[in-house]
Amino acid sequence: MNDQPTLEIPQGFGQLVGYRLAVWQPDYAELVLGLAPRHLNRNKVPHGGVLVTMIDTAAGYAGCYCAEPGRVRRAMTLSLTTSFIAAATADATLTAKAWRTGGGQSIFFARCELVDDTGRLIATGEGSFKYRRGSEDPKGVPA
Amino acid sequence: MNDQPTLEIPQGFGQLVGYRLAVWQPDYAELVLGLAPRHLNRNKVPHGGVLVTMIDTAAGYAGCYCAEPGRVRRAMTLSLTTSFIAAATADATLTAKAWRTGGGQSIFFARCELVDDTGRLIATGEGSFKYRRGSEDPKGVPA
Amino acid sequence: MNDQPTLEIPQGFGQLVGYRLAVWQPDYAELVLGLAPRHLNRNKVPHGGVLVTMIDTAAGYAGCYCAEPGRVRRAMTLSLTTSFIAAATADATLTAKAWRTGGGQSIFFARCELVDDTGRLIATGEGSFKYRRGSEDPKGVPA
Amino acid sequence: MNDQPTLEIPQGFGQLVGYRLAVWQPDYAELVLGLAPRHLNRNKVPHGGVLVTMIDTAAGYAGCYCAEPGRVRRAMTLSLTTSFIAAATADATLTAKAWRTGGGQSIFFARCELVDDTGRLIATGEGSFKYRRGSEDPKGVPA
Numbered sequence: 049m050n051d052q053p054t055l056e057i058p059q060g061f062g063q064l065v066g067y068r069l070a071v072w073q074p075d076y077a078e079l080v081l082g083l084a085p086r087h088l089n090r091n092k093v094p095h096g097g098v099l100v101t102m103i104d105t106a107a108g109y110a111g112c113y114c115a116e117p118g119r120v121r122r123a124m125t126l127s128l129t130t131s132f133i134a135a136a137t138a139d140a141t142l143t144a145k146a147w148r149t150g151g152g153q154s155i156f157f158a159r160c161e162l163v164d165d166t167g168r169l170i171a172t173g174e175g176s177f178k179y180r181r182g183s184e185d186p187k188g189v190p191a
Numbered sequence: 192m193n194d195q196p197t198l199e200i201p202q203g204f205g206q207l208v209g210y211r212l213a214v215w216q217p218d219y220a221e222l223v224l225g226l227a228p229r230h231l232n233r234n235k236v237p238h239g240g241v242l243v244t245m246i247d248t249a250a251g252y253a254g255c256y257c258a259e260p261g262r263v264r265r266a267m268t269l270s271l272t273t274s275f276i277a278a279a280t281a282d283a284t285l286t287a288k289a290w291r292t293g294g295g296q297s298i299f300f301a302r303c304e305l306v307d308d309t310g311r312l313i314a315t316g317e318g319s320f321k322y323r324r325g326s327e328d329p330k331g332v333p334a
Numbered sequence: 335m336n337d338q339p340t341l342e343i344p345q346g347f348g349q350l351v352g353y354r355l356a357v358w359q360p361d362y363a364e365l366v367l368g369l370a371p372r373h374l375n376r377n378k379v380p381h382g383g384v385l386v387t388m389i390d391t392a393a394g395y396a397g398c399y400c401a402e403p404g405r406v407r408r409a410m411t412l413s414l415t416t417s418f419i420a421a422a423t424a425d426a427t428l429t430a431k432a433w434r435t436g437g438g439q440s441i442f443f444a445r446c447e448l449v450d451d452t453g454r455l456i457a458t459g460e461g462s463f464k465y466r467r468g469s470e471d472p473k474g475v476p477a
Numbered sequence: 478m479n480d481q482p483t484l485e486i487p488q489g490f491g492q493l494v495g496y497r498l499a500v501w502q503p504d505y506a507e508l509v510l511g512l513a514p515r516h517l518n519r520n521k522v523p524h525g526g527v528l529v530t531m532i533d534t535a536a537g538y539a540g541c542y543c544a545e546p547g548r549v550r551r552a553m554t555l556s557l558t559t560s561f562i563a564a565a566t567a568d569a570t571l572t573a574k575a576w577r578t579g580g581g582q583s584i585f586f587a588r589c590e591l592v593d594d595t596g597r598l599i600a601t602g603e604g605s606f607k608y609r610r611g612s613e614d615p616k617g618v619p620a
Contacts, residue, residue, distance in 0.1 A: 058233075061231060062232070064230075088204060095205070095244065096248075097245075104238075104243065124234070128275070130243075130271045131270050132267065132269055
């Protein structure tokens with residue numbers, strides 16, 4: 049059920065992890081993932097890699113919104129940081145909320161807050177990104 | 192074929208991603224992953240989350256080596272950073288090499304270099320970690 | 335003029351850089367600095383080290399508020415990250431606003447936004463910190 | 478006494494902090510600072526801002542070496558991270574060793590190790606940088 053035409057269906061690693069792009073607006077994105085046993089680590093808590101994957105993805109989307117039908121903006125992550133603030137429970141539903149915080153024509157920055165279904169802050173992070181060739185233009189490139 | 196008795200079989204997210212702990216020594220660990228289509232992102236290159244997952248995992252292992260049979264050391268990541276230096280090809284085999292760089296009784300630090308099969312540097316990262324209760328002792332806790 | 339009795343007078347490096355602790359409340363701190371030629375780098379823009387120093391300091395204060403007269407809480411930085419979002423002008427007045435975002439008895443996390451006098455976002459950052467012995471207690475230690 | 482003609486005399490904040498560029502080669506730089514009371518924080522240990530300033534500066538220099546007489550390369554920091562591994566003593570001499578680790582025409586990455594005069598690792602860090610207009614060219618711009 050996807051009533052926002054610009055919402056993408058995750059492929060590849062996104063499909064493997066299982067997150068879903070729930071909200072996508074100019075300078076903002078939300079990613080949602082219901083945790084399952086396949087997301088846990090050797091200590092039986094959610095693997096840090098799951099959280100960082102959500103932060104990287106949501107932060108990247110926050111700077112890549114494109115209002116043009118049939119077109120997209122693409123970027124690559126330059127740097128990413130994560131603070132692991134609290135342990136999520138093994139069956140929590142996580143939401144990564146990401147805001148584009150600034151940047152220029154070729155580079156953008158975004159920050160992300162990852163919360164569980166009780167609203168508790170699980171992790172925060174920041175990334176810097178570089179638009180791929182053609183995607184510096186807000187009108188993007190053909191999808 | 193696993194002749195290092197201390198090498199763990201990944202579970203949960205590690206199994207999903209498919210990496211393998213190839214070397215584990217005091218203050219050092221190596222993780223290996225052969226990339227496949229399930230590791231790619233919307234731009235058809237390896238998802239940043241795959242790289243960061245490998246860095247988090249290898250860096251954590253680097254500080255958790257335990258020489259005692261049947262015992263382990265466990266830690267949680269406090270913070271993690273990644274620099275995405277070059278794009279890996281979609282079918283590269285990646286190796287994450289991680290070194291414990293210092294720390295005290297409860298906290299440790301590690302850094303990681305992620306290279307492809309040609310030795311090219313793909314990403315670097317640093318993490319800070321906190322031992323779980325009991326794992327401050329190098330003799331660890333029962334597995 | 336310092337009507338908040340808990341506001342500290344910077345010493346050492348804080349005095350050298352010249353920032354001032356302007357607001358200090360539970361889980362929040364604000365640091366202010368008027369830029370001058372001594373804060374510039376070889377490119378005649380504010381040195382990144384000035385911005386990071388403000389972020390480190392404000393974020394640390396955000397987790398060290400102590401309401402007890404004559405007592406303080408002390409912490410050491412474990413990790414710190416900064417995103418340099420926009421260049422400040424050479425004579426701007428910078429304000430670093432920092433929030434404690436979480437943590438437990440021994441560790442805390444904080445994030446910081448650095449803005450100029452027009453409210454423009456100049457930099458953001460995150461840190462993890464460890465309380466010094468005795469400072470885990472909100473009542474702190476003798477100053 | 479400066480027999481490497483390409484070594485710069487620090488100005489502004491560099492002069493205030495007091496570090497000195499001791500080695501500058503393609504993809505490598507070393508910065509040295511003898512700590513003094515003006516570098517300490519409220520806990521009487523070296524301020525984290527001093528360490529991060531050295532890391533930012535050394536890492537930036539590592540990517541900005543220019544062999545052309547009378548010309549320079551300039552860059553701005555996009556992101557910077559630091560791990561505070563051990564506390565330096567209040568009168569240590571610190572050396573920041575930084576390596577350019579990769580990058581392309583417009584962006585470069587560098588990592589840095591900060592050691593004291595006994596060779597002990599005090600801090601590590603990583604940065605991403607963007608060349609200023611004209612400095613993408615290894616021949617740089619007029620100084």
